[in-house]
Amino acid sequence: MTIRIKKDKTAHGLLRTVEKMADVDLNVCFQCKKCDSGCPVSNLTGAPPSEIIRRLHLGAGNELLASDLVWMCVSCETCFARCPMGIDIPSVIDALRALAVEQRTPAPEGNMPLFNRAFLKTVEIFGRTYDLGMIAAHKIGTKTYMKDAEKFPVMLKKRKIALLPPRGADRKMAKRVFDSVRRNKENQK
Amino acid sequence: MKYAYYPGCASDSTARDQHVSCTAVARALGIDLAEIAGWTCCGTTPAHQTDRVLAASLPAANLVRARKMGLDIVVTCAACYSMLKMANYEVLHHPKVREQVSEALGQDYDGSVRVRHFVEVLLEDVEIDRIRKALKHSLNGLKVACYYGCLLVRPPEVNQFDDPENPMSLDRLVTAMGGESLDWPHKVECCGGALSLTRTDVVVKLSDAVLTMARAAGADCVAVACPMCQINLDLRQSDIKKETGKDHNLPIIYITQLLGLCLGIAADELGLEKLMVSPESVVKRLT
DSSP states (O other): OOOOOOOSTTOOOOHHHHHHHHTOOGGGOOOOOHHHHHOTTTTTSSSOHHHHHHHHHTTOOGGGGGOTHHHHOOOOOHHHHHOTTOOOHHHHHHHHHHHHHHTTOOOOTTOHHHHHHHHHHHHHHHSSOOHHHHHHHHHHHHTOTTTTGGGHHHHHHTTSSOSSOOOSSOHHHHHHHHHHHHHHHHHHO | OEEEEEOOGGGGTTTHHHHHHHHHHHHHHTOEEEEOTTOOOOOHHHHHHHOHHHHHHHHHHHHHHHHHHTSOEEESOHHHHHHHHHHHHHHHHOHHHHHHHHHHHTSOOOSOSOEEEHHHIIIIIIOHHHHHHHOOSOOTTOEEEEOOTTTTTOSHHHHOOSOSSSOOHHHHHHHHTTOEEOOOTTTTOOOOGGGTTTOHHHHHHHHHHHHHHHHHTTOSEEEESOHHHHHHHHHTHHHHHHHHOOOOOOOEEEHHHHHHHHTTOOGGGTTGGGOSSOOHHHHHHOO
């Protein structure tokens, strides 16, 4: 298969940035494609893990952040467990996710970035996840009000979704951690 | 046998059944689970998808509490397990991350607290022989597909839980309970995990593949030890039926619920009524 990489004046290779963020050496990848064989979503994605790495080798820039694998990857760690060179591919994908959010890449199908923000917001406020708050925020943001609607009554009845926010967590500690991470990020800029 | 118990957020929502069955089994076997006061969320997938230091600091906030208690930390959720293990790995291997974690927590954490899954406590500390002696009922040849999913076994150098490709921990427990643990190929395949709410289409495909294989192997039920595996395989069976017409009708039951039943604990103390696919066929097989 031929891989074509955009290389105009504005192209800015992501290889070194990703290697630094994920703490990996991607030069040791010899394209055996064992990662693709084990990847549960490789047949659903346009570019399986080995191709993401190859594109990075070849100097791919921010256009790589729009690859569907970036948000379809299920973080199952199979590629990492089976890579003969021990490359931490899930951390490479996590780095691409962080860059996609930073570069404001258009939201992917299902809007995982919004889900992550909503999830972490409840943790920052309550110290623990508050499913109802998180689901509501994600539904409003994606306008998917009716999705899984039939499941809510029975899940509430079985108390598989808590009505009230969680209590008992050290909320100050959670807030402290989030504040510190934000401060760190700003200092790096 | 005393441990610092970390219930995890799912213990108050989707996996309340795993939490109550775990604590009931612990009581029956003389395991003292002291809940960590003020425990906070491990951050799970959204944290590691967002920021590396956040992903290490959130679990570490609980590890420092366990260190103060002077106890090993015990978890039932595979995602919490993986995050806590990863936090230890990060601070032990990356001084820069350790420094940033210390700054976030306002105290240094050295990565010294031992993280255990409840299944490891059962097999390594209580041991099979003692469990077998405590059993009041048998699974009576019930065919069980033991499903480990991802985060118990991977990444292997971080988790060091059993064999990453063909784990046998749950199988050993099922065999001890008089069940037939099945040899099947999807033990460590992914159910779709964190995409449950965002890419349900992907979850339906992956969970269907796991359930189809379990049925092909002749399973009467699937035993799990992870809240994400449980909710995807159980809740999504109705969506799989809508999408593919396949009616798997397989109970997805926590290993601690199976063990609780065999220890003679009442069904309502094990949260069995919370499962979406009724486990009645499993309960009826017990002798």
